[in-house]
Amino acid sequence: MNNSWKRALTLGAVSTIAFSSTTLAASLPGEGVVVQPVQSTVAEETFQTLIVNRALEALGYDVQPTKEVDYNVGYTSIAKGDATFLAVGWFPLHADKYTMSGGDDSFYMQGQYVSGAAQGYLMDKKTAEKYNITNIEQLKDPEIAKLFDANGDGKADLTGCNPGWGCELVIEEQLTAYGLRDTVTHNQGNYAAIIADTISRYKKGDPVVYYTWTPYWVSGVLVPGKDVVWLEVPFSALPGERKGVDTTLKNGKNYGFEMNSMRIVVNKQFAAENPAAAKLFEIIKLNINDVSAQNMMMSQGKNSMADIESHVNGWIKANQSQFDAWVDEAKKAAM
DSSP states (O other), rough: HHHHHHHHHHHOOOOSSOOGGGGGGOOOOTTEEEEEEOSSSGGHHHHHHHHHHHHHHTTTEEEEEOOOOOOHHHHHHHHHHHOOEEEEEETTTTTTHHTTTTGGGGGOOSSOOOOEOEEEEEEEHHHHTTTTBGGGGGGSSSSHTTTTOSSSSSSSSEEEOOTTTSSHHHHHHHHHHTTTTTTTEEOOOHHHHHHHHHHHHHHOOOOOEEEEESSHHHHHHHHHHEEEEEESSSOOOOGGGTOOOBBOOOSBBBOSSOOOOEEEEEEHHHHOOOOHHHHHHHOOOHHHHHHHHHHHHHHOOSHHHHHHHHHHHHHHHHHHHHHHHHHHHHHHHTT
């Protein structure tokens, strides 16, 4: 990770960014064009969205304050032209949402903004090693499942996924496919609150099993390999149009979810009419480790909008030459 960026985050970045002279050209391709970003209600996706917003502003676009919406609403709003883009579209997890909202006829989606995002089930290492648990299917055993019972109903309490995120459909598909309905409860609601309770139970020494993803701060608190372990699945089982997809990774492990990328989903007509923005959306990239570091700072209390703006300023300052190069290449696409 860029050490200068980490220092900028620690010290607090300046509130304004000194863009290079090349990005302050007199005539910019986005002048007079309004952009409406949307993002999910997951606060940890604000950092990614704001970096894209800043680059669009450097191109001259009039970027409106980001609106928080459910993912499903985000896709339909972009397809209708009521919103311009979503910076954090999870693919292939959101494949069904994308298709149902119009697919390639409605959206422009090129490039990989953030790559290498993993998802799956984890369990505290102590319990996993004591009972030799390596696979989520082992929770079919009522005696094993009872170990993770947090409310006294005899079933394992799995910290799951919010409705509407996409991951909840995978979990629901797998609970049925692996025969876990009678022994496992999929706890849903406010993920931040449920995972906080899970972490509290772990710290008390209680067994825990939960779903999470990377990049996200949870794996900085419950560290895979040290505090917790990934659980495999007995076979691939995905919903919708991905039903036949094999989720086995290159290392031979199968955690039940495909590796994901965060991709920028854009209104197709907007992209066609704004080649500079379209080029930016295609080429801009953010290192997953930088996202994890910023998300961890949010989990430690630096989570106000002012804090996140400071993180964005620090990241741009530490990566100014790359940032300017993206803007310059995007400007050339409009010539």
